[in-house]
Amino acid sequence: MSQETDAVHAGYRPSGDFRPMLPPLHNSAAYQFASHAEAVEKFALRQAGFTYSRTGNPTVSILEQRVAALEGGAHAVATATGQAAVALSLLALTQGPKHIVASSSLYGGTVDLFTDTFADFGIRISFVDQADPSAWAAAIESDTRAFFLESVSNPLCTVADLPAWAAAIESDTRAFFLESVSNPLCTVADLPAIAAIAHEHNIPVVVDNTLATPLNIRPLELGADIVVHSATKGLAGHGSVLGGIVVDSGKFDFSDAARWPQIAAPRVRLNNTSLLERHGPAAYAMLVRSKFLHDLGPTLAPASAQGILAGIETLPVRAAHVQRSVTRLIDALAEYPGIAAIHHPALPEHPSHELARALAPKGTGCVLAIELAHPALVSPVIDGLKLISLAANVGDTRTMVSHPATMTHCRLSAQQLADAGLNTSTLRLSVGLEDPADLLADLTQALDLALDQALAPQTQGA
Numbered sequence: 355m356s357q358e359t360d361a362v363h364a365g366y367r368p369s370g371d372f373r374p375m376l377p378p379l380h381n382s383a384a385y386q387f388a389s390h391a392e393a394v395e396k397f398a399l400r401q402a403g404f405t406y407s408r409t410g411n412p413t414v415s416i417l418e419q420r421v422a423a424l425e426g427g428a429h430a431v432a433t434a435t436g437q438a439a440v441a442l443s444l445l446a447l448t449q450g451p452k453h454i455v456a457s458s459s460l461y462g463g464t465v466d467l468f469t470d471t472f473a474d475f476g477i478r479i480s481f482v483d484q485a486d487p488s489a490w491a492a493a494i495e496s497d498t499r500a501f502f503l504e505s506v507s508n509p510l511c512t513v514a515d516l517p518a519w520a521a522a523i524e525s526d527t528r529a530f531f532l533e534s535v536s537n538p539l540c541t542v543a544d545l546p547a548i549a550a551i552a553h554e555h556n557i558p559v560v561v562d563n564t565l566a567t568p569l570n571i572r573p574l575e576l577g578a579d580i581v582v583h584s585a586t587k588g589l590a591g592h593g594s595v596l597g598g599i600v601v602d603s604g605k606f607d608f609s610d611a612a613r614w615p616q617i618a619a620p621r622v623r624l625n626n627t628s629l630l631e632r633h634g635p636a637a638y639a640m641l642v643r644s645k646f647l648h649d650l651g652p653t654l655a656p657a658s659a660q661g662i663l664a665g666i667e668t669l670p671v672r673a674a675h676v677q678r679s680v681t682r683l684i685d686a687l688a689e690y691p692g693i694a695a696i697h698h699p700a701l702p703e704h705p706s707h708e709l710a711r712a713l714a715p716k717g718t719g720c721v722l723a724i725e726l727a728h729p730a731l732v733s734p735v736i737d738g739l740k741l742i743s744l745a746a747n748v749g750d751t752r753t754m755v756s757h758p759a760t761m762t763h764c765r766l767s768a769q770q771l772a773d774a775g776l777n778t779s780t781l782r783l784s785v786g787l788e789d790p791a792d793l794l795a796d797l798t799q800a801l802d803l804a805l806d807q808a809l810a811p812q813t814q815g816a
Contacts (some may be wrong), residue, residue: 357424357569358670365419379660380412399624399632399644409648413656417663421589421599424568424666425581428604429639431647432597432659436564436584437463438652439598443560443582444472444529446641449616451476452528455493455557457484457543458773459536462763464562465770481773484532485705487547494555495526525555534573535565535718537748538758538782539697539775542571542706542714549577556613558606564588565719565748569673576713579606580638587749588719590665591672595658600642604635616641672751672787677717679790683783684722686794692731692801694779697723720785721748729778732757734804736781741788741796748784753793756782 355364366377385404387393395401404410418430433439444454456468458481468479482489530552532543549559560580561573567588573581583589585597608630611618617637620626629637629644647653684700687693699710699718710718726732736744736755745754746761756762759771759778771777785793 355423360420360423361669362667364423365416377413377416377660377663379656381656382411383407399640407656408651408653409643411654411656411659413663414654414659417585417597417654417659417666418599420663420666421568421583421585422601425563425601426568426572426574426603427581427601429636430599430601431639431642432585432599432654433647434598434652434654434658435596436562436582436586436598437467439582439584439600440464440531440562441467441471442642442646442650442652443580443600444477444531445646446616446638447529447558447560448475448477449528449614451478453478453480453495453526454529454531455480455482455490455527456530457532457536458482458770459484459539459541459775460531460533461537461562461564462758462766465763466765481770483773484536484541484543487544487551490530490548491551493527494557525557527555527557530557530559531562532559533562533565534571535714535721536774537565537762538721538723538780540565540699540704540706540718540721540723541775542699542710542718544709545573545576545578545713549579553577556607556610565721566714567669567673567719567749569670570716570719571714574601574603579603585662587747588673589669589749590662591669591749591751592661592665593747593750593752595661597654597658597662598652600639602636602639602642604639606638608637616645673717673719675787676720676785679785679788679793680717680720680722682790683785683794683797687724687797690798690801692727692735692805693724694727695725697725697775697780719749722783722785724781724783725777726779726781728808730808731801731804732779732781734807735800738800738803739796740799741792742783742800748782750784751787753786753788754784756784758782 368375384406396403396405414432418432422430433442454477456479472479480493482493530548534543552559558579561578563571563573563581564584564587581601583599585599608614608617618628618630620628629640633640681700684696684698688696698704699706739755742753742755746756747754758776758780763776
């Protein structure tokens with residue numbers, strides 16, 4: 355099926371006595387079992403089915419199947435928020451105090467998670483320039499700290515098989531993490547190149563596809579292994595519910611029990627069997643669900659899942675409208691007074707221009723970044739807006755502006771901001787469904803007003 359059709363139908367067909375067209379809301383905490391034997395099998399994870407809504411719910415399941423279809427994935431697990439989706443997707447891979455290589459161009463909340471909470475768990479993060487494939491390769495850590503050998507042994511003169519020793523090195527890095535389109539500068543990741551490096555070292559690639567949405571980029575088709583979303587944003591599309599989702603390709607090789615013990619090794623929790631033995635290609639998703647969602651409890655409410663499902667039905671229409679509006683705003687504002695630069699791959703000078711044309715020909719989503727000519731213009735421009743709202747969200751039907759340096763990325767150090775390409779003059783714009791002419795009029799009047807205010811003291815002094 356096409357994505358437009360999947361957005362409306364995937365995961366659900368009307369059934370039962372009443373055959374409701376809308377996916378029904380199953381607002382139940384628990385589920386009755388036909389027999390004790392059935393309960394035993396379901397709780398032991400030997401039989402599929404719902405036991406308790408912390409780990410699975412019929413309405414939530416429809417959402418999981420729908421997003422998996424849109425992403426071209428095999429399995430999905432929904433969570434209460436996008437932040438929970440990022441956390442659970444990576445906790446299932448790090449399996450203790452391991453190492454992650456991550457892009458330096460990430461949403462500020464993700465950086466907080468990595469540098470604070472994950473650091474408390476002993477998980478090490480190396481941030482690299484997303485656009486430099488060699489930086490990803492260089493950041494990979496090895497379990498093996500040193501080898502010692504003689505090139506020609508003494509006294510038997512055997513020659514060392516150096517390639518074999520090199521092949522024996524096992525990476526201590528358990529994941530690459532990046533955004534398909536970075537927040538907020540809209541750099542597009544070279545996923546095929548990054549994935550090729552990761553897979554040489556048996557490292558899965560986790561991609562946050564929130565800004566692009568699967569309508570613009572499908573990371574699993576470009577080499578990624580796992581995709582996460584803040585479903586709050588473009589998927590839901592109306593700013594009314596929170597949600598997240600983890601989508602697994604089902605193709606990564608987790609069969610090395612030493613490297614992936616929670617997936618491939620026997621576990622006491624599973625009566626000395628492994629998730630891989632029980633669930634095959636679904637083992638990673640089952641780990642996310644049966645251990646981390648179950649134990650930590652960031653469960654998506656059924657009503658929220660229903661709200662996200664309703665939003666997804668209009669995603670293709672919304673994505674197309676937003677892309678047209680983004681293009682119009684960029685064309686009109688590119689050289690407008692008071693604007694030093696616009697960061698968006700639609701512009702030829704953007705570093706991701708050619709990559710976006712190849713990997714995201716339909717666009718990169720609703721976000722663009724506007725860099726003002728001076729930090730002193732930030733507050734006057736924001737406060738001068740009449741239609742566009744100051745709010746920390748993206749993907750809403752309403753257009754919103756934020757100031758990353760003091761809002762979403764406020765806890766980043768000066769060096770981290772610089773590494774992400776951000777400065778105090780940068781505004782993030784999330785374009786909604788309003789008439790782009792009205793949005794342009796609001797932006798230009800706010801810019802004009804801010805420039806007049808900035809020039810007024812100079813005029814009075816003259």
